[in-house]
Amino acid sequence: MTDRVNEDDLHAFVDGSLSDARRLEVEAWLAAHPADAGRVQAWASQNQSLHAAFDSVLNEPLPIHLVRAARRQPARTPYKAIAAALAFVASGLVGYGIGLVSDRSAVNPPLASTQPFVRDAAIAHAVFSPEVRHPVEVEAAHAEHLVSWLSKRVGTELKAPDFAVLGFDLLGGRLLTGESGPVAQFMYQDGIGRRVTLYVRRAAAGKAAENHETSFRHVTENGVEVFYWIDRDFGYALSGQIAPADIRKLAGAAYTQLVGHAGGG
């Protein structure tokens, strides 16, 4: 005893939106109507093909210009007053870090005085460190491949600092797109799941000469601590949501291990 099954039911069957009772009826219908069963099977495989063709986009590194666009303050005048009143709060996955592009700069050093790559580093930390399934593109199990791959793309021999004595192990890394070209991000995690990221970028050609400073700098934005330094034409930023004293230790270790290394020192 099966009610007549219509075209909409067949689609709803494919898309899993039927009630259990109706689904059983449609299954019974399909068993008795091979032509419909064939179409339903073809439609289901279309859905699978779509996922097979496009799901990889979900795991692509987000272009930094889109990350910025998503975080830009609305500036158009009719909304300006409202926008200024909007509170930035931690929401869901990646609520922090946005202070770097918010009006919080009133209490923190203005953006202009911070290296742009530091802001990018904090954004990249905020975007990827909460990822559960795909925090990194290449896992630490393939550390050698990871480092050589990122080195090749960034254009110099890189090294992932070792934080084992401080309780943080290398989780892996990914390649990002920064304004001056490819950027490497190494991610570390400790025993209780806290994550820090090291962001390494090479200055755009012609800019390197301006960056002789190697002093250590620190900015805090909405709970993301960023310690950064410049070493010749490389900028390094270590970001994390852990106590400043802890991340300072990590940054110190990275600095010691890395200074003079990149660029063939």
Next chain:
Amino acid sequence: MRARPDLIEHLPRLRRYARALTGEAARADDLVQDTLERALAKLDLWQPGTDLRAWLFTLMHNLFLNQIRAHRPPDSALDEALDIPVSGGQMEALGARDIHAALARLPEPQREVMLLVGLEQFSYDEAARILGVPLGTVMSRLSRARERMRQMLAGEPVVQLKVVK
């Protein structure tokens, strides 16, 4: 004080949809960027508590519609009237895996429904709201899209569809 929602978490899926819709990575990211800009400009029109993702997809749909309208002669409508069988020259058999080519040959309104439902897994009601069309229109576009695609992937000629109602 109103919490400002974070758009970042929606970026991967907006990019996936735009990629499938336009078929080109650069054009897709341009569409995503336009969507983000419009979203930020209109954020106070979004109702907190409603589905932000669906709202973003609505904005993207409107922008996409403007784009294709701008590139099309004014007298050619976008609706189902365009859904004429494709000519013989375009109907050489596609490989069964050639989902990209098959998608590109769907009229845009059908492609959108196909992707919103089959890839992005919106409900039919949500798809109808995103596209601003009645539910019945979503169902008929979905049906045409899937049948047309089935025939393309099987290399069959497109014939007038009979609707089992």
